[in-house]
Amino acid sequence: MRTTGFDLGIFEQAVRSYASGHLPVSELKGPGFALLGDHFSPVLATLAPFYRLWPxxxxxxxxxxxxxxxxxxxxxxxxxxxxxxxxxxxxxxxxxxxxxxxxxxxxxxxxxxxxxxxxxxxxxxxxxxxxxxxxxxxxxxxxxxxxxxxxxxxxxxxxxxxxxxxxxxxxxxxxxxxxxxxxxxxxxxxxxxxxxxxxxxxxxxxxxxxxxxxxxxxxxxxxxxxxxxxxxxxxxxxxxxxxxxxxxxxxxxxxxxxxxxxxxxxxxxxxxxxxxxxxxxxxxxxxxxxxxxxxxxxxxxxxxxxxxxxxxxxxxxQAATWTSDPGIATAHRVLDRIPDGATVAASNHLVPQLTSRASVSEFGLPESRPDPEWIIADTATPQSWPTSNAQQARDIDAAKARGYRTAVQQDGYILLRRP
Known part of the structure; x- marks a missing residue:
């Protein structure tokens, strides 16, 4: 839970694309965003065989x-x-x-x-x-x-x-x-x-x-x-x-x-x-x-x-490196409610927990996919990028106003589902 969508999530989406036989695309940079239009890094394709064995x-x-x-x-x-x-x-x-x-x-x-x-x-x-x-x-x-x-x-x-x-x-x-x-x-x-x-x-x-x-x-x-x-x-x-x-x-x-x-x-x-x-x-x-x-x-x-x-x-x-926050188990239980292949908008550090099995964008970025099937946000951890906790709360309220329903809300994690 110390990794982030920017940049681990982006690169996993690139390698996942190569492993599927496609040129690299990252939903985190925008729907259908071609990563060869950002940086020229075809060397990432060398990880594709390993990713196919262990996504x-x-x-x-x-x-x-x-x-x-x-x-x-x-x-x-x-x-x-x-x-x-x-x-x-x-x-x-x-x-x-x-x-x-x-x-x-x-x-x-x-x-x-x-x-x-x-x-x-x-x-x-x-x-x-x-x-x-x-x-x-x-x-x-x-x-x-x-x-x-x-x-x-x-x-x-x-x-x-x-x-x-x-x-x-x-x-x-x-x-x-x-x-x-x-x-x-x-x-x-x-x-x-x-x-x-x-x-x-x-x-x-x-x-x-x-x-x-x-x-x-x-x-x-x-x-x-x-x-x-x-x-x-x-x-x-x-x-x-x-x-x-x-x-x-x-x-x-x-x-x-x-x-x-x-x-x-x-x-x-x-x-x-x-x-x-x-x-x-x-x-x-x-x-x-x-x-x-x-x-x-x-x-x-x-x-x-x-x-x-x-x-x-x-x-x-440091002792904290070798101990797990009890909230991590809660986060995984909430994340498990999201089905494979779904479209999801997630808080930055939750993104890499989903990129191997879902189509994920950053919750709070304007270029993210509009109206994904699921939204998952961490409201307890201080957010510094791409949004603040206060703005994230406003975005959650706006999603609810558009009809999203709360599927789970526990220990600071909230999972919303599109009707």
């Missing part, structure tokens, strides 16, 4: 955890080969508890989980001098999300810089052209508005003090850069591999959306393998000698341990 949002969450976890293998193995066991353990620990990964795991599922191991394998190969392998591991980034073609382009530039000029330039061109095709042709072809829907994020307007030069903007961006480099004792800044982080940081910091500037949500997950690959590359060079390298490793491990308490992995030692 559950847990498939997505377990796949994400596995993809994040496997990225530690190339990073630690490379560190072991080139810099020894102490470096390997420091890198494995630092990446494994890194705040960018923890934040992503702590907030639902996102397609970028596929990019994390691809980047880890690609940059490890690049650091090892296996330049063709570096490009081959990076090419699938084009299928993960439209902006990652620019990351492929930077990896191509790094390959060219290391001597394989033709190969590197070909990868760079593929990355830039791929991103342009996805943003200017493919996504607009599926988008209801006929254009890439996120161009307005680059509008420098917005509230006072939050534009490109506003202090809140600059302060948040600077803090994010410090947080990225701190777990490597700032040694990652010495490696050119860190250039691969520039496209992601660029679009985030150029946006006027404050959610992109800081350390929240999943936006920094793709940066973690880049930062730790740069760390291995820098440590291998032994700047300042063996003794200085040992100091860097100790500082890195200490900072990683200190940051643990600030991010979601700290929940593992």
């Amino acid at each position: 559950s949002p847990l498939v997505l969450l377990l796949a994400q955890a596995a993809l994040f976890a496997v990225a530690v293998v190339p990073l630690a193995s490379w560190a072991q080969r080139t810099a020894g066991r102490a470096t390997a353990l420091t890198v494995a620990f630092g990446y494994g508890v890194s705040w960018g990964i923890a934040q992503a795991v702590g907030f639902d599922f996102h397609e970028i989980c596929f990019a994390v191991p691809l980047l880890a394998f690609s940059l490890t190969a690049l650091g090892d001098g296996r330049l063709r392998a570096a490009v081959l591991w990076a090419l699938p980034l084009l299928l993960v999300k439209e902006d990652l073609g620019l990351t492929l382009a930077v990896i191509g530039a790094l390959v060219a810089r290391r001597g394989r000029v033709r190969l590197g330039l070909a990868a760079a061109v593929a990355g830039v052209v791929g991103t342009l095709l996805e943003m200017l042709v493919i996504i607009p072809a599926f988008s209801p508005g006929g254009q890439y829907p996120y161009w307005n994020n680059l509008d420098s307007g917005g509230a006072a003090g939050t534009g490109f030069t506003g202090l809140p903007h600059l302060g948040a961006c600077a803090a994010t850069v410090v947080m990225l480099l701190a777990p490597t004792a700032f040694l990652a800044a010495r490696s050119p591999l860190l250039w691969a982080a520039l496209p992601t940081l660029g679009w985030r910091f150029l946006s006027h959306n404050p959610a992109y500037w800081g350390t929240n949500y999943h936006y920094s997950a793709v940066l973690m393998p880049i930062v730790f690959a740069a760390f291995v590359d820098a440590v291998t060079a032994r700047p300042g000698g063996e003794r200085t390298a040992r100091v860097h490793l100790a500082v890195s491990a200490a900072i990683s341990a200190l940051l643990l308490s600030l991010f979601p992995l700290a929940r593992l030692v």
